[in-house]
Amino acid sequence: MGSKASRPQVTPPSKAWGKTKLLMGEGKVVEWFMYKGDVLQLVRRLAKHLIETGVAEGIVSGVSKEGKVSLHIARSAVEVDESPLDHVLLHGYRGLESTVRAARERKKEKLAVLVKPCEARAIVELAKRRQVDLNLAFIIGFDCPGIRANSDAGDELKEAMSAAPSGELLRDACRRCEVHAPPHADVYISLLASPEILLVGAKTEKGTRVVESLRKDGVLSDRPPQELLLGREKKLKLLDEKGRETLREEEGKLLSTPNNERLSWFMGQLNSCTRCSACIRACPLCFCKDCVLIAERKKYSPSLFLVTRMLHMADACVCCGKCDEVCPKSIPLSYMFYHLGRRFTSRHSYLSGVDFSKPPRIV
């Protein structure tokens, strides 16, 4: 972590918590370019460029085997062409873990990762805890209106990430999402603005260099019309507001039920936990190497297993919904985690994963 004073943009929080605010949508605006064509093509082009120029050694991707996608890091142009990047972005690999984990576990390597806003938030949280080195990782962030509940692998990336489906279709976690644009990324790709034209932008020095050279190659074209940008902002604001609305509604509903009912609901859910630790393995933020809950899981009662986990990291929860997906008992984990987390963090005027200047509240 070099301490170059002339680089105000993204020096990760080194000693002092940096003064840089990285709230997307506020403060410094990304410089946008246009791209007309297929997203997947653009991502592949970008990935190849990154590998060729040595900005990244590889891109976190997957290989599909018998319909299941498992982790694979594409390190050459050929591999990039073959890898199902769209699937990785939408569902993660093996349906279990997210791309964030790959970046976290190989933090010494220069890797490029494709992230949704929730995963970008997770990366910010991890960077605050020194689990990801932002100087090495190259983050390609996408705007995301929410992922559909039962979208299968066949879903087109474009369709899933550009249209804003109505609330009922969304995954449970996505419905209460408050951040629909990645708060931090090296290169931003937005499909929200219009179905034909992609917006590509960069905010960090690293990202700007890459975008600039792509533009020289004629891949990206200049200055998109103002109404596209405004349209995107408007859509994002609407989505964020909708998420907050749902969050408030849910909390109101929960708190208005009588205490004993609430308790029996909670205990019923918590007691149905089998301590399988799938949620721990899937969570992008659970980074402890020796997790007490896994090592001594027999000693914990089912309800205490989840309670311990909640008290340990609910303040960092980014509501990505990975735990919901993997839970064999379909306990509404992200519901509990995010509501507890927001209850706690809103009192400290903190929102997980959006701002480098604020240290984590519980370490």
Add this chain to the structure above:
Amino acid sequence: MATRHVEMVQDLLELMGVGAERVAVIYCSSAEGRYFAEVARKMSEKLRAIGSNPLKMWKADELGVESKQTSSDPPK
């Protein structure tokens, strides 16, 4: 830091419907024996007024760990 952890516990208890007032952090020096006794008495009075711990219903068929960790008996 500890206060924040307790705050989190309070939040969880409140959400679960147990009630945040069952847990408290009180600063007390070793020289303030009388103050401590008073605080402990007040807390236990308060809890007696609220009633017994609703989590006890779930305690019976579980391992001992649970009751230890989530019990909200007064400090001391």
